Amino acid sequence: MKHVIAVVISTLVLLPAAVPASVRVFSCEPEWASLVTELAGERADVFTATTPRQDPHYIQARPSLIAQLRNADLLVCTGAGLEAGWLPVLLRRAGNPRVQPGTERYIQAADHVPMLDVPQRLDRSEGDIHAEGNPHIQLDPRNIARVAKVVAERLAVIEPDHSDYYRSRLEDFQQRWQAAMQHWEQRAAPLRDMPIVVHHPSWTYFNHWLGLRQIATLEPRPGVAPGSRHLSQLLATLQETPALAVIRAPYQDAQASQWLASRTSIAMIEMPFTVGGNAQASDLFGLFEASIDLLLDAQR
């Protein structure tokens, strides 16, 4: 018992000293973790609060997340109300003044990109809508480039001695990213005007970038699970205006997609949605590569 107590005490006391001299980053979603890794390399120790199988709207302020935020030097999250249910709770309970809102170590990606679907009218009877606009901004690679610039700047502020390092990594990333974007835009040219059904408006920015046409959502209202009445109406609509694919994120229930796919010739696709969402989407580059591959396959 004495031994156990000694181990516990020494762990608590020595832990801060044992952490290497790098930036501890708390990212709410995997895409931002991947972006930080691109920009900071081994200088950052990155923790991701959610996985591709979790809906970032519906996370609880778990003890493990409080413990991670307690030690963070930088926070990178989506913002736009996506984490409204849990990030404020974590921030209040973690006792970490470094990453509070308003500081330069608190990055909300949505503050730095042009928002789509900003509602004209705020009424909860319309479902889970966000006053700030649709928060799923990561699927437009131009937004990734915008956020990259902000993240690199903030990293350089946190570690001024390494600002050259961060600047050169940003330049390197932006070059590779621009080249990849050109490549994706060429490959995805056939996707323009492709009619799709989405589970939830998770691909609004992707569609905005590549010109896919979202003709319906499985959810009758954002955040409300698909019901049988809405699905039958949807089926009737699709007989008039057919779609080529019904897409969903890994955390979205497959039942409604399956129901629709079994009654039509529409391809059912589980898109990666974020980094790690499928095997190919192992980093940000893979995420876009995989998304485009899946949709091109569905067109054949």
Added chain:
Amino acid sequence: MNQCFKSGLAAVALSAFSLAEAGTAAFSNAFNPALSVILQGSVNSYSRDPDAYALPGFQLGGEAGPVPEGFTLDESEITASANVDHLFYAETTIGLHEDEDGTEVEIEQAFVQPLQLPVGLGGRFGRFYSGVGYLNRFHSHAWDFHDEPLVYRAFLGAQYRDDGVRLSWTAPSDLYVMLGGETLAGNRFPAGQSQSVTGEVQTLFAKIGGDVGMSHAWQAGISGLFADARDREGGGHGHGDADGAASAFSGDSDLLIAEVLWKWAPDGNPRQRNLILQGEYFYREERGDVMFAEAGNEALLDYDGEQQGWYAQVVYQFMPYWRAGVRYDWLESDNRLRISDPGGFTDPDEVLEESGFSDADGNPERWSLMLDWTPSEFSRVRAQYNRDESLPGVTDNQWSLQYIMSLGSHGAHEF
């Protein structure tokens, strides 16, 4: 390279645009402070008279006791919260509820939390729910059952909140370790009246928690609440006796609580299915005097009590929006009660009996079943059945149908 430069410029221009736009867009903190209104109501049926409710062996205090029979507004709450400035966060909850005397307005919580404390320190001052136990810090609308567990009813007057100061510390480890303590005025059950500047109630608590794989998360804790009670009167909703009898306790009341919480959701995604296991154990020692008064007579009793109890509950979301739960409650009291001054009473047995401190023959217990429907994060409707044996051996079949509606700012997903 030229291409890269141009799009870099475009990105700069766009980010400037969106920052400018952010100033005018309707961000949630455009409503400063964030406001929310909770409306709760229920319809209740009891097979025994809820006004005669009692828990033998336990003095009922605070808000303890069953909600009224028939249609009732349980409690309406208005909560406002915001960062006051760069140093403080503040939150207040005003509760409104009705009793026989009319509408009661109550400041349930009004606290301030510093934002800039270093090295994992946290603090709070004002009026707040104490950090002891698991359920105590949650508002009733966040509970998984309509009513409080019997241990909360018996030991904390349903829920303990008071005026004072809290200090806590979160360890810099991957395992969540939080230590905290409070010093509180002691104007509420289980204390009586505040007599000193430093307060009559001290608490200490330690919590640890973490994840096991992707699908499981847990938290465990141990807390102590040490109260110096002065003239603590019973005042729960159900008054055991209607003929004006009253007893007041003065002395030490020391409570220990152990809590465990385990949550499961496949891949950590609770939307389709999830399970919550929760249990708490309470142990209390009380030592002091009880003043029992009735019809102008005042007797003094010597009281030495040892009480314990626990509840365990499981709540399972078996499909989106629908949850079912079972809860079991159990209490035991071992009170030594002796008349040290009969003060005009002639029947000592009656004094012991009516003081409300004498033991039950047997253990109060209760089974509860609930089913609730949560169509969105802002509304919930719940049906509950209790097989209540607060009076050991006497069964009260209790039914309730309850609604909870949340207007305004987004609620918190507390663990």
